Amino acid sequence: MRGRYKINYNKKNIPQPTIHRLTIYLRCLELLVENENGKKKEMISSSELSIITGINSHQIRKDLAYFGGFGKRGIGYPIQNLIITLKGILGSSKKWDIILAGVGNLGEALLRYKGYKKRGFNIIGAFDKNPSKVGKRINNIELYDIQYMKTFIIKRNIKIGIITVPAQAAQEVAEIMVNGGIKSILNFAPIVLKCPDYVTINTIDISIELERLVYYLSAETYSDN
Amino acid sequence: MRGRYKINYNKKNIPQPTIHRLTIYLRCLELLVENENGKKKEMISSSELSIITGINSHQIRKDLAYFGGFGKRGIGYPIQNLIITLKGILGSSKKWDIILAGVGNLGEALLRYKGYKKRGFNIIGAFDKNPSKVGKRINNIELYDIQYMKTFIIKRNIKIGIITVPAQAAQEVAEIMVNGGIKSILNFAPIVLKCPDYVTINTIDISIELERLVYYLSAETYSDN
Numbered sequence: 085m086r087g088r089y090k091i092n093y094n095k096k097n098i099p100q101p102t103i104h105r106l107t108i109y110l111r112c113l114e115l116l117v118e119n120e121n122g123k124k125k126e127m128i129s130s131s132e133l134s135i136i137t138g139i140n141s142h143q144i145r146k147d148l149a150y151f152g153g154f155g156k157r158g159i160g161y162p163i164q165n166l167i168i169t170l171k172g173i174l175g176s177s178k179k180w181d182i183i184l185a186g187v188g189n190l191g192e193a194l195l196r197y198k199g200y201k202k203r204g205f206n207i208i209g210a211f212d213k214n215p216s217k218v219g220k221r222i223n224n225i226e227l228y229d230i231q232y233m234k235t236f237i238i239k240r241n242i243k244i245g246i247i248t249v250p251a252q253a254a255q256e257v258a259e260i261m262v263n264g265g266i267k268s269i270l271n272f273a274p275i276v277l278k279c280p281d282y283v284t285i286n287t288i289d290i291s292i293e294l295e296r297l298v299y300y301l302s303a304e305t306y307s308d309n
Numbered sequence: 310m311r312g313r314y315k316i317n318y319n320k321k322n323i324p325q326p327t328i329h330r331l332t333i334y335l336r337c338l339e340l341l342v343e344n345e346n347g348k349k350k351e352m353i354s355s356s357e358l359s360i361i362t363g364i365n366s367h368q369i370r371k372d373l374a375y376f377g378g379f380g381k382r383g384i385g386y387p388i389q390n391l392i393i394t395l396k397g398i399l400g401s402s403k404k405w406d407i408i409l410a411g412v413g414n415l416g417e418a419l420l421r422y423k424g425y426k427k428r429g430f431n432i433i434g435a436f437d438k439n440p441s442k443v444g445k446r447i448n449n450i451e452l453y454d455i456q457y458m459k460t461f462i463i464k465r466n467i468k469i470g471i472i473t474v475p476a477q478a479a480q481e482v483a484e485i486m487v488n489g490g491i492k493s494i495l496n497f498a499p500i501v502l503k504c505p506d507y508v509t510i511n512t513i514d515i516s517i518e519l520e521r522l523v524y525y526l527s528a529e530t531y532s533d534n
Contacts, residue, residue, distance in 0.1 A: 103524050107517045112501055138501065175523045189418035194515065196414045199499055203516040243526055268522035274424055276337055276363065284525040286518055290419065291428040292332045293511055297493035298400045299328050300509040301468055
């Protein structure tokens with residue numbers, strides 16, 4: 085029998101949409117456990133998981149089978165086990181230190197957000213070029229001058245950075261991060277960052293997210309021709 | 310010859326990942342045109358588009374072929390034409406009025422963001438239940454009591470809403486929006502909203518976005534077994 089943390093696949097080969105769905109399964113299972121409190125549900129079937137995630141159950145079974153058979157036909161998956169396994173796969177059972185660059189409105193909102201910690205993420209420093217911000221604290225996170233960012237990344241061995249600077253400054257900031265040793269960037273600037281292949285970039289562009297919604301909305305107003 | 314706006318496909322059948330990539334092509338082409346200024350480039354090949362978008366050229370050709378053959382082998386795509394066509398497909402050549410519910414840090418950051426307008430989006434009202442916020446203006450957008458949200462949506466015929474309220478209030482707010490007639494929701498609350506099938510929901514959960522990054526980061530620290 086395979087142990088929970090012995091994962092016999094090559095992570096690099098798992099398609100990104102599968103990873104996206106795994107994060108959704110994990111989040112929904114955790115919410116389920118939080119909300120259940122007293123009445124403890126031990127097992128969950130793929131069709132129950134389908135209802136709470138909105139992802140169809142065939143897809144769920146396929147995604148989870150990717151990582152070895154930890155469900156039983158007709159019975160389902162043991163919830164706690166599935167949570168631990170998903171955390172193991174996603175690497176979210178670890179703790180991760182993060183830095184953030186650009187303390188404007190969005191940057192400040194992200195610094196004030198309390199939801200990271202229980203997911204294992206900890207913003208340990210924020211950087212801005214505006215001298216009037218340097219030295220302040222937001223949500224107990226210190227704001228430093230951006231010229232010290234690279235040294236900070238190296239010293240603290242940071243691997244994850246969040247970019248909330250304006251578009252025209254984002255490429256430069258990304259390069260400083262990568263030069264310091266950062267390998268994963270969550271980018272909110274509406275540009276396509278150029279980074280070496282070994283750096284993973286996840287860009288969230290609010291306008292693009294709205295456009296994706298609008299596509300489906302406008303589907304109703306177009307007719308086939 | 311097919312006219313630019315005569316789109317002969319059923320929008321509902323286009324896979325979501327294709328739509329996601331189309332929004333990226335459009336954004337990158339627009340940035341290209343903005344940055345080019347004087348030296349006008351008229352055509353772009355799929356391999357050039359691949360370099361600026363980071364999406365492989367085979368995929369690009371496949372995605373664009375979906376919507377009819379508007380490129381020429383060996384020559385590429387006419388840039389301006391491609392932009393107009395993509396806008397037509399995505400519905401982003403239209404103007405869309407939007408409302409926002411929940412004026413905390415993130416909501417305020419989104420209200421202050423100036424990038425929507427040139428993408429055709431216009432936030433025309435924001436709603437909060439906190440009486441100390443009601444009546445104020447942020448970036449010239451008026452803040453109303455959330456009890457008037459449904460009436461506002463109906464009166465102004467709003468189809469798109471942004472949710473930036475805390476997780477525990479998000480479901481109720483989504484229901485008010487849907488009852489008012491909203492069909493597309495951009496949700497920043499870290500929960501899975503339950504809405505009727507005809508409503509499109511795009512949830513952005515910062516922790517989940519970080520987890521997606523961490524998966525690739527932790528891939529290096531796991532060994533195959």
